[in-house]
Amino acid sequence: MFNRVKTGALAALAMALATTSACAAEKKLTIGVADALTGGGAVYGLPQANAVRMAADEINAAGGIKVGSDTYKIDVIAYDDKANPTEATNAVRKLIDRDGVKYILGFCCSGSTSAVASFIGNENAVMLVGNAAERSITTKKIPNLVRTRPPADFTGQAAGTFIARKGQKRIAVIGALDVGFYAQYVDSVERELKKVGSEIIAREVFTLRDRDMTPQLTKIRALNPDAILVVGYVESAAFVYRQAVELGMVIPRYGFTSGSEEQFLRVTTSEQMEGVWDLRPTELDLLSASKNGIAYHANYSKKYNASPSPSSPYAYDQLYVLKAAIEASGTVDDTAAVAKAIRALAIPSQVVMQYQPVDGKMFDVNGQAYTANGAFQWQKGKWVFVEELPSDAKAYSVFLSTLN
Amino acid sequence: MLIEILQQTINGLAIGGVYVLIALGLTTVFGILGIAHFAHGSVSMFGGYLTFFLVTSQGLPVLVAIPIALVVGFLLGLLIEIIAYRPVRDANHINAFIVALGLTMMVEGINLQMFGHEQVVIPTGLSRVFRLGGVTVPELRIYVIIAAIVLVAAMMLFVERTKTGQAIRAVAENRDAAILMGVNVKSIPLIVFGISTSLGVAAGIMVGALFAIAPGIGEGFVVKGFAVLILGGLGSFPGAILGGTVLGITESIAAGFISSAYKDVIAFVVMILVLLIRPQGLLGRSP
Incomplete structure (x- = not known):
C-alpha cells in the first residue's frame, strides 16, 4: 500500500513537473501580415512585410515576448492582398479563420485597409495599420484597430x-x-x-x-x-x-x-x-533618423540587400508596439485587453519613427499615432x-x- | 492650342507604335490561324524582362540585347505553337481558347518566377530631349517611333514580297486551296507564331524602355491589341497599323483635352463609334 502511494505520489510529482515544464516552455505566437506583396502597392507593402519579419527575428533573438512565466517566439505568416479590397478581405479572413491569427499587421494601402477595417471590429483580433493614409480608417472609433502612420x-x-x-x-x-x-x-x-x-x-x-x-x-x-x-x-x-x-x-x-x-x-x-x-x-531618413532609425536602415539593408523604403518602419514599429502591449496586458489570448493596452502605451523605446505623443501616449483616443512631417x-x-x-x-x- | 495638339499627337504616336506591334502580332495569329492568342501580352512582357535581364545582369549593351531577345522571342513562338496550340489545332475553337487563357496564366507565372514581382525599366541611356518650336520630343520616343515603322515595313515586305509571305497569305485566304497549290501548311503556323512573338517582344522592349514592365501590365496591352484589331478590321495588316496609331493618338488627345480620368473609356468609345459606322472596322473587308 505504502509503495503504491509512493509510486502514485512520484508519478503525480513527475506529471506536475512535466506540466510545469510544458507551461514554462517556449510557445509560439503567430502574427499575420496582410499587405501588397505584388503589384503597384508592393513598393510599400513588401518592405513593410520585410520589416515585420525583421522585427520578429530581432524579438525572437532577444528572447521573445514574455507573458508571465511564458515566452512566446513569433512566427509570421504573410499574405499578399495586392492592395485590393477583395484580396485583402480574403487574406484577413484566411488569417483569422484558418490560421487562427489574432494579431494582424501590415496594411500599406488605403483601399484594401478600409475594406478590412469595415469588419475587423466584429472579430476577436487586433489590427495594426501601417502606411495606409486614408483618414477615415481611424475615424470610426474601432477599438481593436490602431494606425502608426498619420492621415494624409x-x-x-x-x-x-x-x-x-x-x-x-x-x-x-x-x-x-x-x-x-x-x-x-x-x-x-x-x-x-x-x-x-x-x-x-x-x-x-x-x-x-x-x-x-x-x-x-x-x-x-x-x-x-x-x-x-x-x-x-x-x-x-x-x-x-x-x-x-x-x-x-x-x-x-x-x-x-x-x-x-x-x-x-x-x-x-x-x-x-x-x-x-x-x-x-x-x-x-538617415539625416533625420534617430539611433534606432540608423540601426534599422543598416540591419534591413544587410538582411534584404536593399535599402528600406522610408515608410517601412511603420510596420516594424507595429510589432514592437504589439510586444509592449502584450507584455503590459499579460495575455496573448484576450485581444480586447491587448487592444486596450496598445492605446495606453507610451512610445516604446525600440520604435524607429519619430512619433509625437498625444497626452503622453503613442496613440490618441482614435487609435491614431502621429509622426512629425518633413x-x-x-x-x-x-x-x-x-x-x-x-x-x-x-x-x-x-x-x-x-x-x- | 496648335502646339498642344501637335504635342499630344507626338505623345500618342509612340504608344500607338507599341499598340501597332502588339496588334500586328495578334492579327497575324488570328487572321491566319483563327486563334485569339491572349498570352501575347504576357509573352511580350517576357521579351521586355529578358532584355532588362541581359542589359542589367549580363552587362550587354542594349543594342546587343535587343536582337538576342527578338531571336529568343521567335524561338519561344515556335515552342508555343508546338506545345500549346498544335495539339488543339483541329479541335473545337473553345479548346484553343482555353489553352490561350491557360497559357496567359502560365507565362505570367513564369515571368514572376524568373524576373520577380518588381517593376523594371530597361535602361537605354537615351535621355536627350529635342525641341522643335514649342513641341518637345524625347530622343527615346523618336527611336521607338522609328523602330515601330521599320518593323512594320519589314513585316509588310515579308508578307507581300516573299514566297513564305505569299504562302501565309494563301493559308489565311483559303487553307484547303493552299494545300492543293502545294503550300506546306504545317510550317506556316510555326512561322506565324515565331514572327508574331518577335513582334510582341519588340513591343515589350519598347514598353520596358518607355515606361515599365511589371506583372499584369501585359494584360492591359493585349486588351488594347484586340481593340486595335477590331478597330482596324480583323485580320487586316493595314487595319492594325491604322487602328493602333488612331488608338494611341486618341488616348493622348482625349486625356489632354477631355479628361485623363476617362482616357481608356474615351478610346473605347471612339472604337465603338467607328464600329457603328463601319462594323467591319476601319480597313476590314465587308462580309
Missing part, C-alpha cells in the same frame, strides 16, 4: 504651409486623385494655399496602372503653372517627374510619395529628379532632409475625434 491630410496641411511660403501662386496638381487620401492631402494643401492668395489651377488624374503621363503633363504645361504637385505611388510619381523633364517643364516640383532613392532610380535618373521636393511624414529635397542622387514642417498632433487629434 495631417501631412497635407503642413505641406500646404510649406508651398505657400515658397511664394508660388499657381499650382497644378497631378495625381491618383481618385484615391481618397491623396485627394484629402490636396484639399489640405489647397486650404493653406488659399490663405496666402495662391491657387490650384488644375487637378489632373492618373490611375495606379498608368505609366504614360505625358498627355496630362502636356495639358498642364499649356496652363503655364508656377509649380506642380505630384501625389501618388512612387512609381507613378517617378514617371511624372521624368516625363515633366522630357516635356521641358523647368518649374518646382513638389510631391507626396515616400519613395526611397532606389525606388525612384528604377524609373528615372538622378538628374531628372534633381530639386524635387517630397513633403511627407518625416519617416525614415520637407525632403532630392539633391545629387539622394533625398536630403531640409526642414521639419510644423504640425500640431494634439489639435489634429481633436479634429479627428469630431469626424465619423
Whole structure:
C-alpha cells in the first residue's frame, strides 16, 4: 500500500513537473501580415512585410515576448492582398479563420485597409495599420484597430504651409486623385494655399496602372503653372517627374510619395529628379533618423540587400508596439485587453519613427499615432532632409475625434 | 492650342507604335490561324524582362540585347505553337481558347518566377530631349517611333514580297486551296507564331524602355491589341497599323483635352463609334 502511494505520489510529482515544464516552455505566437506583396502597392507593402519579419527575428533573438512565466517566439505568416479590397478581405479572413491569427499587421494601402477595417471590429483580433493614409480608417472609433502612420491630410496641411511660403501662386496638381487620401492631402494643401492668395489651377488624374503621363503633363504645361504637385505611388510619381523633364517643364516640383532613392532610380535618373521636393511624414531618413532609425536602415539593408523604403518602419514599429502591449496586458489570448493596452502605451523605446505623443501616449483616443512631417529635397542622387514642417498632433487629434 | 495638339499627337504616336506591334502580332495569329492568342501580352512582357535581364545582369549593351531577345522571342513562338496550340489545332475553337487563357496564366507565372514581382525599366541611356518650336520630343520616343515603322515595313515586305509571305497569305485566304497549290501548311503556323512573338517582344522592349514592365501590365496591352484589331478590321495588316496609331493618338488627345480620368473609356468609345459606322472596322473587308 505504502509503495503504491509512493509510486502514485512520484508519478503525480513527475506529471506536475512535466506540466510545469510544458507551461514554462517556449510557445509560439503567430502574427499575420496582410499587405501588397505584388503589384503597384508592393513598393510599400513588401518592405513593410520585410520589416515585420525583421522585427520578429530581432524579438525572437532577444528572447521573445514574455507573458508571465511564458515566452512566446513569433512566427509570421504573410499574405499578399495586392492592395485590393477583395484580396485583402480574403487574406484577413484566411488569417483569422484558418490560421487562427489574432494579431494582424501590415496594411500599406488605403483601399484594401478600409475594406478590412469595415469588419475587423466584429472579430476577436487586433489590427495594426501601417502606411495606409486614408483618414477615415481611424475615424470610426474601432477599438481593436490602431494606425502608426498619420492621415494624409495631417501631412497635407503642413505641406500646404510649406508651398505657400515658397511664394508660388499657381499650382497644378497631378495625381491618383481618385484615391481618397491623396485627394484629402490636396484639399489640405489647397486650404493653406488659399490663405496666402495662391491657387490650384488644375487637378489632373492618373490611375495606379498608368505609366504614360505625358498627355496630362502636356495639358498642364499649356496652363503655364508656377509649380506642380505630384501625389501618388512612387512609381507613378517617378514617371511624372521624368516625363515633366522630357516635356521641358523647368518649374518646382513638389510631391507626396515616400519613395526611397532606389525606388525612384528604377524609373528615372538622378538628374531628372534633381530639386524635387517630397513633403511627407518625416519617416525614415538617415539625416533625420534617430539611433534606432540608423540601426534599422543598416540591419534591413544587410538582411534584404536593399535599402528600406522610408515608410517601412511603420510596420516594424507595429510589432514592437504589439510586444509592449502584450507584455503590459499579460495575455496573448484576450485581444480586447491587448487592444486596450496598445492605446495606453507610451512610445516604446525600440520604435524607429519619430512619433509625437498625444497626452503622453503613442496613440490618441482614435487609435491614431502621429509622426512629425518633413520637407525632403532630392539633391545629387539622394533625398536630403531640409526642414521639419510644423504640425500640431494634439489639435489634429481633436479634429479627428469630431469626424465619423 | 496648335502646339498642344501637335504635342499630344507626338505623345500618342509612340504608344500607338507599341499598340501597332502588339496588334500586328495578334492579327497575324488570328487572321491566319483563327486563334485569339491572349498570352501575347504576357509573352511580350517576357521579351521586355529578358532584355532588362541581359542589359542589367549580363552587362550587354542594349543594342546587343535587343536582337538576342527578338531571336529568343521567335524561338519561344515556335515552342508555343508546338506545345500549346498544335495539339488543339483541329479541335473545337473553345479548346484553343482555353489553352490561350491557360497559357496567359502560365507565362505570367513564369515571368514572376524568373524576373520577380518588381517593376523594371530597361535602361537605354537615351535621355536627350529635342525641341522643335514649342513641341518637345524625347530622343527615346523618336527611336521607338522609328523602330515601330521599320518593323512594320519589314513585316509588310515579308508578307507581300516573299514566297513564305505569299504562302501565309494563301493559308489565311483559303487553307484547303493552299494545300492543293502545294503550300506546306504545317510550317506556316510555326512561322506565324515565331514572327508574331518577335513582334510582341519588340513591343515589350519598347514598353520596358518607355515606361515599365511589371506583372499584369501585359494584360492591359493585349486588351488594347484586340481593340486595335477590331478597330482596324480583323485580320487586316493595314487595319492594325491604322487602328493602333488612331488608338494611341486618341488616348493622348482625349486625356489632354477631355479628361485623363476617362482616357481608356474615351478610346473605347471612339472604337465603338467607328464600329457603328463601319462594323467591319476601319480597313476590314465587308462580309
